[in-house]
Amino acid sequence: MAYIYPNKTVILLRATLILLVAGLVAGCAHAPPTASVDPLPSWNAGAAKTSVFDFVRAVTTPGNPDFVPVAERIAVFDNDGTLWSEKPVYFQFMFAMDRIRALAPQHPQWKSQQPFKAVLENDMKSLAAAGEQGLIQILLAGHTGMTTEEFAETVTQWLATARHPRFQRPYTDLVFQPMLELLDYLRANGFKTFIVSGGGIEFMRPFTRKVYGIPPDQVVGSSLKTRFELRQGEPVLVRLPEIFFIDDKAGKPVGIHTFIGQRPIAAFGNSDGDLQMLQWSTAGPGRRLGLIVHHTDAVREWAYDRQSHVGKLDQALTQATQNGWSVVDMQTDWNVIYPFQK
Amino acid sequence: MAYIYPNKTVILLRATLILLVAGLVAGCAHAPPTASVDPLPSWNAGAAKTSVFDFVRAVTTPGNPDFVPVAERIAVFDNDGTLWSEKPVYFQFMFAMDRIRALAPQHPQWKSQQPFKAVLENDMKSLAAAGEQGLIQILLAGHTGMTTEEFAETVTQWLATARHPRFQRPYTDLVFQPMLELLDYLRANGFKTFIVSGGGIEFMRPFTRKVYGIPPDQVVGSSLKTRFELRQGEPVLVRLPEIFFIDDKAGKPVGIHTFIGQRPIAAFGNSDGDLQMLQWSTAGPGRRLGLIVHHTDAVREWAYDRQSHVGKLDQALTQATQNGWSVVDMQTDWNVIYPFQK
Numbered sequence: 001m002a003y004i005y006p007n008k009t010v011i012l013l014r015a016t017l018i019l020l021v022a023g024l025v026a027g028c029a030h031a032p033p034t035a036s037v038d039p040l041p042s043w044n045a046g047a048a049k050t051s052v053f054d055f056v057r058a059v060t061t062p063g064n065p066d067f068v069p070v071a072e073r074i075a076v077f078d079n080d081g082t083l084w085s086e087k088p089v090y091f092q093f094m095f096a097m098d099r100i101r102a103l104a105p106q107h108p109q110w111k112s113q114q115p116f117k118a119v120l121e122n123d124m125k126s127l128a129a130a131g132e133q134g135l136i137q138i139l140l141a142g143h144t145g146m147t148t149e150e151f152a153e154t155v156t157q158w159l160a161t162a163r164h165p166r167f168q169r170p171y172t173d174l175v176f177q178p179m180l181e182l183l184d185y186l187r188a189n190g191f192k193t194f195i196v197s198g199g200g201i202e203f204m205r206p207f208t209r210k211v212y213g214i215p216p217d218q219v220v221g222s223s224l225k226t227r228f229e230l231r232q233g234e235p236v237l238v239r240l241p242e243i244f245f246i247d248d249k250a251g252k253p254v255g256i257h258t259f260i261g262q263r264p265i266a267a268f269g270n271s272d273g274d275l276q277m278l279q280w281s282t283a284g285p286g287r288r289l290g291l292i293v294h295h296t297d298a299v300r301e302w303a304y305d306r307q308s309h310v311g312k313l314d315q316a317l318t319q320a321t322q323n324g325w326s327v328v329d330m331q332t333d334w335n336v337i338y339p340f341q342k
Numbered sequence: 343m344a345y346i347y348p349n350k351t352v353i354l355l356r357a358t359l360i361l362l363v364a365g366l367v368a369g370c371a372h373a374p375p376t377a378s379v380d381p382l383p384s385w386n387a388g389a390a391k392t393s394v395f396d397f398v399r400a401v402t403t404p405g406n407p408d409f410v411p412v413a414e415r416i417a418v419f420d421n422d423g424t425l426w427s428e429k430p431v432y433f434q435f436m437f438a439m440d441r442i443r444a445l446a447p448q449h450p451q452w453k454s455q456q457p458f459k460a461v462l463e464n465d466m467k468s469l470a471a472a473g474e475q476g477l478i479q480i481l482l483a484g485h486t487g488m489t490t491e492e493f494a495e496t497v498t499q500w501l502a503t504a505r506h507p508r509f510q511r512p513y514t515d516l517v518f519q520p521m522l523e524l525l526d527y528l529r530a531n532g533f534k535t536f537i538v539s540g541g542g543i544e545f546m547r548p549f550t551r552k553v554y555g556i557p558p559d560q561v562v563g564s565s566l567k568t569r570f571e572l573r574q575g576e577p578v579l580v581r582l583p584e585i586f587f588i589d590d591k592a593g594k595p596v597g598i599h600t601f602i603g604q605r606p607i608a609a610f611g612n613s614d615g616d617l618q619m620l621q622w623s624t625a626g627p628g629r630r631l632g633l634i635v636h637h638t639d640a641v642r643e644w645a646y647d648r649q650s651h652v653g654k655l656d657q658a659l660t661q662a663t664q665n666g667w668s669v670v671d672m673q674t675d676w677n678v679i680y681p682f683q684k
Contacts, residue, residue: 216603
């Protein structure tokens, strides 16, 4: 029996086990991407992709002058137009209009009362004329009065059943495959990823974990006030028709500071609503990454920027050059838009 | 050379490496506590300790009817009186009074103006008479007008130099060793731990990671409004003398919902300020843990409850029994109070 394992076999056995051990040790930490596996396959080679790789390499390589400890690797992402599409209008507004339609039987006066009349008659011209105040009325009417748990359930139901008018698919199918890869890539490199959106925090939280891998406590957004109540001894939170916080434009750095409490080192946006978030995130000391998704693909998605009603990108596009922010040209930089097109 | 490794040696070598591999694999996952290592050594055997172990075992054991997935293992902790001491008054108020003293030369009128006069003369009776409005005035005077980064630096400086009047030690030394063990134990079992405090969010964030292992984005607290500004092109956030959110009493479930977005399955508090947080957290479906730290040790810490000015524990203590919340008797349940006494 002493001859069963000759020297060579023993050495091979040891080598195999040592490699196995080494592999397991490496497996415990975040594995860096190897040259042979592209972590961003939906991104074409180009300046935008290179800027992401260069940034991540610089801040994650020990000894690099730009190295950043894991605890400070905070990355913030706008949602509408950055992680998913936002046309014909913000998806939350599609939801809000569906809420008005669903609640109309209980509010017969809406048939003759703007802006509700416009929603019920699909009169987009009158709706546009109702302006921001009209939008807020529509949002408040269908979004308040219920408990927070009832509202979350309504959102979940809608996301499961509603279909996008152009693609005839669930809205959550219209997320950007390249951005899903970017989220995964950053997390694999020790980043904590947050959403910082002008959209409603309670509209996003029911789906962000499943769709983006982002848990509810890493979602910052606009919100309404809620009130704690005991109903027959059961504690509930009731949504009130009063705005608590608007997480847009100059509100985004405020939201980041209030909810996250650390200045991000990377920020991703697509519109002037993200300008101050990009300024705040990239002005800190050390190496930073600012990136703008420019919607340039009218065929596969939509093409719009300086003149658009939704997701207007004007000042932020102008400032991108002087601030060294990367700009994704959706048409040329992304070889896939949506996961279902892979 | 073929005889160098006789069979027995080879078998031992293999066994050792297999154990090593197995150990590394286990080390990647959260290691459950074994019977031989007590994860809560500063807790004496008793009902409170047992309730913690029973709860954690139930929610983390696959197949148990009370099993909870890692994503939903949210635990919330009050800070003042739950994670650290709060006598003679909340430590943030000690800081606020030191701010008034430091800023007094720039505000000569404070010498004759209450409540500032009371602070400068150490006149605790007049200070108490100034009531809540007086406290707010003191907090706002020393806490606003600067940028958020300047404020964080002031807090860090104060924590490094100020000494607690009774123990003559930094305030951050007065954290409860048993609660540090509890935080570690819960995290080792897949819980995400949050602070939900009535205290100022920007007063806590500079030290919570170092002291409690809780990062800034997992700290919920009261806050002031801030404003985004460009100062010579540099973006800053300026602290305004206006309250944004009070995270106390019925505000705690609201804060939990707004900042965390999930209902916790475990809540830890010590006063009536935590009552609604305990109600909200423990009323959800499935198994829940509510725990109250009862300050009963006048020798090693302080003894106070229903009549106390700071950290009043009255209604929550009464409701503990009917709601099945655990109550820690500090004197008998904890064999160590502060880490420096170990």
